[in-house]
Amino acid sequence: MSLAPLLIDVRSAAEFEAVHAPGSVNVPLPVLLEHRAEAASKLRGPVTLLCASGARAEEARTALAGEGFTDATVLTGGVNALEKEGGAVRTSGTWALERQVRLVAGSLVLAGLAGGRFLSPKLRGLSGIIGGGLTVAALSNTCAMGSLLSRAPWNRVAHEPTAEEALAALERV
Structure with missing residues (x-):
């Protein structure tokens, strides 16, 4: 029996809170990059990495591959494509960062x-x-502009996961 891939969303906590795939875990890219060796050692079985469009997820895949973990794929088009194609997503009332950039x-x-x-x-x-x-x-x-807007007060979440919390989420139950 093969395991279903673990979904790892590498966007910021605020982006994750705004919209995410059900069952995905949030490990922000800066945390994953800083703790790549520990992250790679915790992963068991296939992993699907996702972000907004795929660029950050590819960066995460490359970092994990550099640590010897090669069972990771990137969700092409990211959460944006998943949402556009009618895939299951959970949303909050906050506008996605890309939408805020278009408005500004x-x-x-x-x-x-x-x-x-x-x-x-x-x-x-x-x-x-x-x-x-x-x-x-x-x-x-x-x-x-997206980087600047991500630091705005309305794009902050009540709890930004610590490195320990994010890495603990990688361990399969």
Whole structure:
């Protein structure tokens, strides 16, 4: 009998609280990277890693493979694809970080255009800066605005798991 894969979500605790796959455990990527050897030693059987889109999960898979654990796969498209395709997810009332980024970026572009029309043409540069930032984010598969927004008070959870708690969740019962 083969074991069902352990689902490990490597997003932040706030992202995990906003939306996650039922039965998944939250081990934020910074914790996993810092304690990769201990994490790899605790894992027994197949593991499926997931994040928002797959980039952080792939980073986690590479780190675990470097420690000798090779029975990990990455959920292609991450939680975003799972949710989009009608997969089972649990959600809270908090907006996903990606949605917050779209709201802030769109608002800043709109403010830059309106300010450029009614206040000073120089304010149109704000729209260009945001467009450039979004281009860099797409090309590098990173997001500085998302990183900043993740530190906002409304994106904090009451309890951020400690390394010990996160690693303990990796042990199968």
